[in-house]
Amino acid sequence: MKEDLVNILASIVGEENVKSDIIDRYCYSMDASIYKSIPDVVVFPQTTDQVVEIMKLANTNEIPVTPRGAATGLCGGAVPIEGGIVVDLTQMNKILEIDLDNFCVRVEPGVIQLQLNQELKKQGFFFPPTPGSKKMCTIGGMISTNAGGMTAVKYGVTRNFVLGLKVVLASGEVLSLGGKTLKRSLGLDLTQLFIGSEGTLGIITEALLRIIPLPEETAVIVAPFEDINEAAKAVNSVLNHTIPTAIEIMDRGIIKAVNAYVPELNLPEVDALLYFEIGGTPEEVKKQTELIVETCKKHKSNNVQWTSDPSEKQMLWQGREAAGGAIMNLDKRLVRVYEAEDVCVPISKVPEMVKRFQEISKKYGVPVGLYGHAGDGNIHSGVLIDVRNPEEWQKLKKLTGEVYETAMSLGGNISAEHGIGVLRAGWMDRILGEGLHYVKKIKKVFDPKGILNPGKLGI
Numbered sequence: 508m509k510e511d512l513v514n515i516l517a518s519i520v521g522e523e524n525v526k527s528d529i530i531d532r533y534c535y536s537m538d539a540s541i542y543k544s545i546p547d548v549v550v551f552p553q554t555t556d557q558v559v560e561i562m563k564l565a566n567t568n569e570i571p572v573t574p575r576g577a578a579t580g581l582c583g584g585a586v587p588i589e590g591g592i593v594v595d596l597t598q599m600n601k602i603l604e605i606d607l608d609n610f611c612v613r614v615e616p617g618v619i620q621l622q623l624n625q626e627l628k629k630q631g632f633f634f635p636p637t638p639g640s641k642k643m644c645t646i647g648g649m650i651s652t653n654a655g656g657m658t659a660v661k662y663g664v665t666r667n668f669v670l671g672l673k674v675v676l677a678s679g680e681v682l683s684l685g686g687k688t689l690k691r692s693l694g695l696d697l698t699q700l701f702i703g704s705e706g707t708l709g710i711i712t713e714a715l716l717r718i719i720p721l722p723e724e725t726a727v728i729v730a731p732f733e734d735i736n737e738a739a740k741a742v743n744s745v746l747n748h749t750i751p752t753a754i755e756i757m758d759r760g761i762i763k764a765v766n767a768y769v770p771e772l773n774l775p776e777v778d779a780l781l782y783f784e785i786g787g788t789p790e791e792v793k794k795q796t797e798l799i800v801e802t803c804k805k806h807k808s809n810n811v812q813w814t815s816d817p818s819e820k821q822m823l824w825q826g827r828e829a830a831g832g833a834i835m836n837l838d839k840r841l842v843r844v845y846e847a848e849d850v851c852v853p854i855s856k857v858p859e860m861v862k863r864f865q866e867i868s869k870k871y872g873v874p875v876g877l878y879g880h881a882g883d884g885n886i887h888s889g890v891l892i893d894v895r896n897p898e899e900w901q902k903l904k905k906l907t908g909e910v911y912e913t914a915m916s917l918g919g920n921i922s923a924e925h926g927i928g929v930l931r932a933g934w935m936d937r938i939l940g941e942g943l944h945y946v947k948k949i950k951k952v953f954d955p956k957g958i959l960n961p962g963k964l965g966i
């Protein structure tokens with residue numbers, strides 16, 4: 508990038524908030540996915556006005572701009588595939604307002620999920636969407652990917668908690684969308700359009716989020732099943748009576764990996780292990796616990812464990828929490844690659860999806876551990892390959908294709924919460940069909956020169 512443009516950027520955000528040497532730029536070339544591409548410059552705006560000036564400069568000079576939160580994304584969304592400017596929003600990290608009279612908070616995009624919930628906890632409230640990356644991921648990143656997590660079964664995903672947004676468009680124009688009312692019937696909803704748009708339509712510089720009171724008490728129930736079909740029946744039966752905060756599942760492969768990673772957990776190596784979390788008043792928790800324990804037993808689960816004691820709860824959750832980190836233990840010579848890692852199927856199809864994924868893994872000789880959110884049909888996978896071997900990448904590509912086609916044939920989709928980014932951009936035609944044509948038209952309306960996060964979402 509021309510030096511005079513870097514100088515103009517420095518005059519907008521301050522010299523200390525621009526990084527243009529190669530080592531710094533390399534650090535901003537990646538997220539948690541397999542992709543890497545070095546930007547020409549990285550800027551750290553502090554205000555919406557600065558983002559406006561950055562966008563005006565970029566638009567006039569047709570420079571690609573990639574918004575970036577904490578870069579925990581798993582599909583290359585924050586990777587500057589075409590170079591240009593990375594706009595890192597992590598320094599816009601203030602909680603601007605906590606409005607308990609209207610059950611909402613106004614935050615800057617760089618606020619971290621856990622930071623927000625630690626503040627809200629002091630007031631007895633919380634912001635429910637909880638990705639596994641909650642200690643790192645930003646609200647801006649969560650909104651832009653419509654992040655989910657374990658609590659989605661009861662509360663929904665990020666989309667369900669966004670009341671309003673401030674967005675800077677490619678031209679530098681600022682849109683203030685939504686407001687503090689809980690309901691609105693005002694025609695097309697632009698706030699919702701920006702949620703999940705992965706930085707391709709505008710840069711979010713402020714968000715108004717709905718919050719709710721913390722449950723008085725919570726409990727955890729863990730139930731092993733020799734047959735995954737019985738586990739699925741138990742989930743269905745529970746959901747017929749109550750909606751737990753979380754219903755998580757681990758398959759045999761991932762249980763083995765967790766046992767190798769944390770041997771003292773000594774999890775039962777069964778077809779499926781279910782984790783339930785429930786919350787409410789102590790009476791409600793007691794009643795729900797009884798219902799879930801009885802239901803699991805009825806579906807042939809022996810050795811069901813449950814507790815509402817805080818330190819015991821932590822112990823019980825350890826197995827599920829270790830799942831992501833444990834995957835490498837399936838075969839330590841191989842490397843985990845984030846591919847086919849986020850399919851979603853109607854919840855009744857979870858056992859079939861798990862079984863078919865296991866078969867596909869066997870067919871290609873690619874080890875896999877499966878875990879995820881049984882309560883909403885979202886199955887995560889950890890697939891392992893020898894990344895030095897090009898043939899392994901070919902196998903992985905075929906495996907991914909079969910997994911996606913299987914999910915779609917079961918009435919599901921290829922990403923529940925991680926998003927599209929670069930990783931799945933090539934699938935958008937297949938997923939949206941005719942719809943992609945209209946999505947491309949929407950992109951043109953907001954970003955006619957195509958400078959915002961090019962190469963993402965298949966647009």
Ligand SMILES: Cc1cc2nc3c(=O)[nH]c(=O)nc-3n(C[C@H](O)[C@H](O)[C@H](O)COP(=O)(O)OP(=O)(O)OC[C@H]3O[C@@H](n4cnc5c(N)ncnc54)[C@H](O)[C@@H]3O)c2cc1C
Binds near residue numbers: 709
């Ligand atoms: C260990 C681990 C566990 C995870 N668990 C979950 C999980 O349970 N559920 C889940 O949903 N995801 C999960 N993720 C994925 C990831 O954490 C989420 O997608 C998260 O929302 C990304 O936030 P981020 O701040 O890191 O965004 P980034 O990765 O920096 O960016 C993600 C996308 O948002 C865009 N973007 C970021 N900020 C803005 C902004 N202010 N304006 C416009 N666009 C913006 C970027 O351009 C990019 O396209 C996990 C990731 C890891 C590494």
